[in-house]
Amino acid sequence: MRASDRAYATLLEEIQLGALAPGTVVGEAAQAERIGVSRTPMREAIGRLVADGLITQLSPRVLAVSGFDADDIRDLFAARRALEEASARLAARRGDRASFAALAAAFSAARPETGEASADAYYALIQRFDAEVDAAADNAYLTQALRTIRTHLVRARRLARDHPDRLRASVAEHALIADAIASGDAELAAHATHVHLHHALAAILDSIDHQADRSASQKGTA
Amino acid sequence: MRASDRAYATLLEEIQLGALAPGTVVGEAAQAERIGVSRTPMREAIGRLVADGLITQLSPRVLAVSGFDADDIRDLFAARRALEEASARLAARRGDRASFAALAAAFSAARPETGEASADAYYALIQRFDAEVDAAADNAYLTQALRTIRTHLVRARRLARDHPDRLRASVAEHALIADAIASGDAELAAHATHVHLHHALAAILDSIDHQADRSASQKGTA
C-alpha cells in the first residue's frame, strides 16, 4: 500500500469518527510525523481531503478539519436526495430485475434490531444495495458525486444513533425501493427514495436534538 | 501564482479545448518538462485532474486523458439535471427575488445571435446566472458537485456548435427559469430547468451528429 493512501485512509477515518475534531489545525509536517510518512505523501493525502471538503482552508497558510453541524446535514441530504432519486430512477429503467428482487427479499428478511452483529450485517446490506444501484444507474458522474456525499454522510451517522424503531422502518423503506426498481417503476423508486431520505434525515436530526438535550441536562446537574 | 496551479490550469484548458486529445498518455516527467515546472507540482496538478475525472488511470502505471463521447454527454446531463433542478428549487425558495428579476430582464434583453461579442456577453450572463443560483441555493454540497459537472460540460460544449435558433430559444428558457425563481415558484423553476436541459442536450447531440455526417461526407469526397 502506498504511503499516501495510508495517510489518506488514516486521516479520513479520524475525521469521520471525530478523533480529529472539527476546527483542528492540520499541518503537513506535524501530521506526517504523527502518521509516520514523509511530507510528500502527506501533502497528497491532505490535498485529497481538501478536495473532498473534509479539510478547509482557513487562511492562505492554515488548514483545519471542516465543521459539520445540523445545517450541513440538511444541505447534505438535499444534495443526496437529488442524486439518489436520479440514481433510483435510472436503476429502475436499466437495472437487472432479478438482482433487485433478491435485494428486496434480503431487506425483508433483515432484522437489524436484534443485536450488534445483525446491525452490522444490515449496514453491509445497505452498502451492497448502494453499490448495485450505482452499477445499475451506470452513470459515472452520479456515482462520483455520490461518493463524495457518502464520505460526508459517515460524519452525520456518527452524530446520530439508530434506534430499533428506526431500523425496522429503514428496512421496510429499503425493501420498497428495491421492489420498485425490480418492477421497473422509476417514479415509485424515486419517490420511495425521497420518503426514505426524509425519514432518515428526520431521525438523525431528532437523535442529535435528544443528545443535545441530554448533554445540556448533564451540564445542569454537574 | 503557484506552479501547481499553473500546471493544473494549463492541463485543464488543454483537455477542455481538446489540445490534449482523449487517450493521450500523461506522464509526470514529460508534462512537467513541457509546462516548465518540476515533478512535484505537476504531480499535484495531475492528481486534481484525476479527481475531476478528466484523467483516468488505465493501468497501475499509466494515466491518460479520459474519453468523452455522446454517451458521456447523456450521463453528464442526467447528473446535471438532478443537481440543477435541486438548485433551482432551493433558489426559488431562498433566493433574493429582486436579483433574479434583474437576471430575467437581462435574459429578455439578450441578443446572443447578433454577433460574436454579444454571444460572449451572453455566455458571461449565463455564468453569472449559475453563480447567483448557487449562492441562492446556498448548499456547498450541491455547488461542489456542480463544479465538477461544469468542468466536464466545457468539453461537451466544445464538441457542439450553437446555432442562432438555439441561442434564441436558450435565452427564453433562461428567462423563464429566472422568472420562476424570482416569483418563488420552485416547481416551475425545477421543471423549466428540466426543459432547458432537455433542449440543450438535444441541441448538442444534434450538432455532434451533423458534424459526424459532415466529416463522413468529407472523407467520402477526399
Next chain:
DNA sequence: TGAGCGTATTATGTATACATTGTGAGGATG
C-alpha cells in the same frame, strides 16, 4: 515458431534539502 520467464529500463513513489512566503512578535513612532 511461439510462449513464458527473467532482466533491464523507465516510470512512479518517497524522502529530503532548499526557496519562498505568510504570520506574528517586538519595537519604534505618531
Next chain:
DNA sequence: CATCCTCACAATGTATACATAATACGCTCA
C-alpha cells in the same frame, strides 16, 4: 498608548535525489 512597520521564524511550495515497482523487450526452451 495605540498603531504601524520591520524583521525573524516557521510553515508551505518546489526541486531533486533516491527507492521501488511495473512494463517491455529479448532470450531461452519447448
